[in-house]
Amino acid sequence: MASLNPVCRIRYGQWLSVLLGSMFAVVSSECLAASEVGGKPEKSDVVVVYTQPSGGFTPVWVAYEAGLFKKYGLNVKFQVLNPQVAAQAVVAGEVDFSTAGSELISARLKGARVKYFGGTLQQLIFQMWGVKEITSIQQLRGKTVAATTPRAAVDAATRETLKKNGIIPDKEVSILYVQTVPAVLISIITGKTAAGTLSAPNTLKAREAGLNLLADIGRLNIPGIQVTYSATESYLKRNPNTTYAFLKAIAEGVLLAKTDPSVAKKAIAKYAKIDDPKMLDGTYDAFAPYWDNSLAVRPEVIRAQFDYLDEKEFPAARNTDPREFFDNSFVENLEKAGFFKGLGLRR
Numbered sequence: 001m002a003s004l005n006p007v008c009r010i011r012y013g014q015w016l017s018v019l020l021g022s023m024f025a026v027v028s029s030e031c032l033a034a035s036e037v038g039g040k041p042e043k044s045d046v047v048v049v050y051t052q053p054s055g056g057f058t059p060v061w062v063a064y065e066a067g068l069f070k071k072y073g074l075n076v077k078f079q080v081l082n083p084q085v086a087a088q089a090v091v092a093g094e095v096d097f098s099t100a101g102s103e104l105i106s107a108r109l110k111g112a113r114v115k116y117f118g119g120t121l122q123q124l125i126f127q128m129w130g131v132k133e134i135t136s137i138q139q140l141r142g143k144t145v146a147a148t149t150p151r152a153a154v155d156a157a158t159r160e161t162l163k164k165n166g167i168i169p170d171k172e173v174s175i176l177y178v179q180t181v182p183a184v185l186i187s188i189i190t191g192k193t194a195a196g197t198l199s200a201p202n203t204l205k206a207r208e209a210g211l212n213l214l215a216d217i218g219r220l221n222i223p224g225i226q227v228t229y230s231a232t233e234s235y236l237k238r239n240p241n242t243t244y245a246f247l248k249a250i251a252e253g254v255l256l257a258k259t260d261p262s263v264a265k266k267a268i269a270k271y272a273k274i275d276d277p278k279m280l281d282g283t284y285d286a287f288a289p290y291w292d293n294s295l296a297v298r299p300e301v302i303r304a305q306f307d308y309l310d311e312k313e314f315p316a317a318r319n320t321d322p323r324e325f326f327d328n329s330f331v332e333n334l335e336k337a338g339f340f341k342g343l344g345l346r347r
Helices: 006-036 055-065 083-091 103-109 153-164 181-189 202-208 233-238 240-259 261-271 277-290 299-308 329-336 339-343
Strands: 045-050 075-080 114-123 127-130 144-147 174-177 195-198 212-216 223-232
Touching: 045 055, 045 083, 045 240, 055 223, 055 240, 055 261, 055 277, 083 103, 083 223, 103 114, 103 299, 114 233, 114 240, 114 277, 114 299, 114 329, 127 153, 127 181, 127 202, 144 153, 144 181, 153 174, 153 195, 153 223, 153 299, 181 195, 181 202, 195 202, 202 277, 223 233, 223 240, 223 299, 233 240, 240 261, 240 329, 240 339, 261 277, 329 339
Parallel strands: 045 075, 144 174, 144 195
Antiparallel strands: 114 223, 127 195, 127 212
16 A cells, blocks of 8 residues: 555545544543533432322332432431322421322422423223122222322322213212222222222232222223322422432332332231232232332323313413423433443433
């Protein structure tokens, strides 16, 4: 090969230098982005509220039990509150992060500056069970079914399931609110209500009690906020690194819960207070297929929640932009930085 003349050698050297410099800059910027997204948390001691001892919260429990929150600099303390109280605690700034569901939709429509910033369960995973005399949803006409609290995920699941079966809630079927999922189970077993909507592990207890499964709501693919993460807008603005740390731990919690069922079941046993191996297996199997890798809040899920609201109380809800209710920037920045890819999470 003929050698380059001096001028060409200079130009070639300059070109190579520019090329290598550009490549180095790209690699450096990517590495820098990955390292800079989420530095030291502004606040290390955080309170996280969840609403029910339901297997749907397993990734949160796993993140705690496996030390993933501590890995990212957070000392987490859990509180268990009913959905409405949990929402109020977020709005009042009494807790840092909440897994409260649809109640924050109502709160924001009333003026509260709160937003969802992630989610791991964005469809309604419940089952409707009936007393021994009820073998079909159609037999519920003229009777009463139990739910937890108005406009909570259990309530939305109950109403949508009735509608999908041609039954008009509040007109053809009455809904009794009993606050908690275990209380729903008790109301069915004691005959106070003809049926009710349950989440695992209470669904398995219903089977053991000889109740009848009327609908597997998870298979109906009803969009809804079941396990999402939220905080006030001011909190997210003041504590971005704390929020990144929380989401990183949750992402790893989802991955670990899916890839190591034994770890997940151990967490379920502790927080849902289950020691029966069959019940542990059933609870895990009920939720594991639905845990969301992406963590991003989906607009169509927020839109669906608008449809579940009382039109008289919130007449303007259906004309509201769903994007006002969530902030996916934290998840998107982690995605751009390669965090999820680095974990091996397929999104």
